[in-house]
Amino acid sequence: MRRREFIKNTAAGLAAFGSTRPKSAGAKGSKYRVAVIGRTGKGNYGHGLDVVWNDVEQAEVVAVADEDSKGRAGAAKRLKAPKAYADYRRMLKEEHPQIVSVAPRWLDCHRDMVLACAEFDCHVFLEKPMCQTLDQADEMIAALEKRNLKLAIAHQTRYSPSLRHAQRIIADGVLGDIVELRGRGKEDRRGGGEDLMVLGTHVMDLMRLFAGDPQWCFASVNDGGNPVTSNEVRDGAEGIGPLAGDEIHATYAFGGTKMGYFSTHRARYGAAKRFGLQVLGTKGILTMTTGVLPEIWFVEDPSWQPGRSKAQWKRVTSAGIDKPETLADRGHALGNRLIALDLIRAIETNTQPKGSAYDGRAALEMILAVYESHRLGAPARLPLKNRRHPLSML
Numbered sequence: 001m002r003r004r005e006f007i008k009n010t011a012a013g014l015a016a017f018g019s020t021r022p023k024s025a026g027a028k029g030s031k032y033r034v035a036v037i038g039r040t041g042k043g044n045y046g047h048g049l050d051v052v053w054n055d056v057e058q059a060e061v062v063a064v065a066d067e068d069s070k071g072r073a074g075a076a077k078r079l080k081a082p083k084a085y086a087d088y089r090r091m092l093k094e095e096h097p098q099i100v101s102v103a104p105r106w107l108d109c110h111r112d113m114v115l116a117c118a119e120f121d122c123h124v125f126l127e128k129p130m131c132q133t134l135d136q137a138d139e140m141i142a143a144l145e146k147r148n149l150k151l152a153i154a155h156q157t158r159y160s161p162s163l164r165h166a167q168r169i170i171a172d173g174v175l176g177d178i179v180e181l182r183g184r185g186k187e188d189r190r191g192g193g194e195d196l197m198v199l200g201t202h203v204m205d206l207m208r209l210f211a212g213d214p215q216w217c218f219a220s221v222n223d224g225g226n227p228v229t230s231n232e233v234r235d236g237a238e239g240i241g242p243l244a245g246d247e248i249h250a251t252y253a254f255g256g257t258k259m260g261y262f263s264t265h266r267a268r269y270g271a272a273k274r275f276g277l278q279v280l281g282t283k284g285i286l287t288m289t290t291g292v293l294p295e296i297w298f299v300e301d302p303s304w305q306p307g308r309s310k311a312q313w314k315r316v317t318s319a320g321i322d323k324p325e326t327l328a329d330r331g332h333a334l335g336n337r338l339i340a341l342d343l344i345r346a347i348e349t350n351t352q353p354k355g356s357a358y359d360g361r362a363a364l365e366m367i368l369a370v371y372e373s374h375r376l377g378a379p380a381r382l383p384l385k386n387r388r389h390p391l392s393m394l
Contacts, residue, residue: 032059032344035097035122036079037088037113040071043104043238046127049154050079050103052336058344059099065091088113092120099343101125108239111136114151118143123347124151125340129201130360132241134368135387137361144357152343152353153360155205156335157290159342161318161327163209166286166296169316170210174300175281181207181252181260182278191266192246193221194236196367199275202290203262204366205359206277211254213362217369218379219250228374230394242391250370253379262370280304284311292335293318293327 034053038045045051053059064081065088066072076084085091092100100122102113110131117124124144130153131137144151157163169175183203185195207214221244223232228244236243252260276289285306286298296316301309317325327334339355346353365383371390372380386393 031057032099033062033095033097034059034099034101035062035091035095036064036075036081036101036103037091038064038066038071038075039104039106039109040066040068040074043106043109043127044071045075046101046103046105047154047332048336049101049125049127050075052125052333052340053101054079055333055337056340056344059340062097063091063095089116092116092122096120097122099123099125099347103127106239107132107241111140114140115143118147118149121147121149123149123343125343126151126153126357126360128154128360129197129367130357130364132239133387133389134361134365134384137357137364138387141357141361148350150343150346150353151357151360152339152346153355153357154332154336154339155202155355155359155363156292156332156339157202157206157288157294158209158355158359159335159338160292160294162294162296162316165316165318165320166288166298167210169286169298169321170279170281174284175279175286175298176283176302177257178211178279178281179257179259180278180280181211181254181258182280183207183260183262183276184274185262185264186272186275187264187267188271189266191264191271192223192248193243194240195264196245196248196262196370197236197240197243198238200262200264200367201360201363203277204363205355206288206290207252207254207260207262207366208359208362210277210279211258211260214252214254214260214366214369214382216253216379216381217250217366217373219248219370219373221245221371221374222247228394233391233394242389244371244391248370250373252366252369286316291329292332292338293325293329 036050061079061081063083064075065085072084100117185199221228233244247265250262279286284300288294288296297313299306299311299313301311318327369380375390
């Protein structure tokens, strides 16, 4: 699909954001100064957090930073950035951007990059997951709060135009009282700890969206069929930090009768096929994948066994219930655009983005609560008192 056609086809999904003139950018008609931080070979530019600004009319990329010379040159070319830097701190100091994409997927740099953005008064679009530990997340949020800066995290499903219809189904009682939320990771070669951290963040974020904040987590982390000890803790790939386990099972208690469950293992069959969330109520079930245009289906069946009741599944799209999908997405392009526009809205209205730093930290807290419960051998109350990584304390 050509760029012009893509923008035209997604216009309906973007209309809800209204006008986002850069009030803080200066004179009428001026654009937000945007910078991009990437790291070729060590997280690169995430899932398109660099090129998103090419399709945001209210912004212009003024510079890119990448310590790798070849990667830096390539990024400057595709972003049409007039300046390119090896040192992102120097870029922030000299270019005075108002918004920065902290794009690398690897987590070992997120804390330092966000703190630098806060030091130079920059709002942030951050790749997920937020960071390695809760004490890092706390430090990042404190720095942003000090200067009243906004951070949007790349939990794309939160921005799905389809999601409002799913939320309405639940709010209107179509599913009855919500009693269970069941999530699974991709369960591919990363099944277990890496799956929990890298992909579980999406599922945790959706659980909170539908059920609110959890009160406690009770979990077990196994490796080779045995409970994980300090001997099994390793440095995770892609700068994740401490990691352990090839099989994880976690239970979360939300308010009232709502319980949440998340599991991941290295599956022999069907890897990636179960990735997503099920919301189960006393009148029916809603299932969904992740992404800006997720597959969402629901059925009104209190038995949770549609074959018994002969109830029919109904699809939920951005257009509504049982309506064809009218939007198209090229990878992560639409989701990133919606996040970028919402970040601008949040800046101009002095409110939080739909997926804020607080949401990013809360999803991370649900993940690390798994390891904290395993460490304690008991339910871990949330919010966690321990802000260190629990695996470093086994």
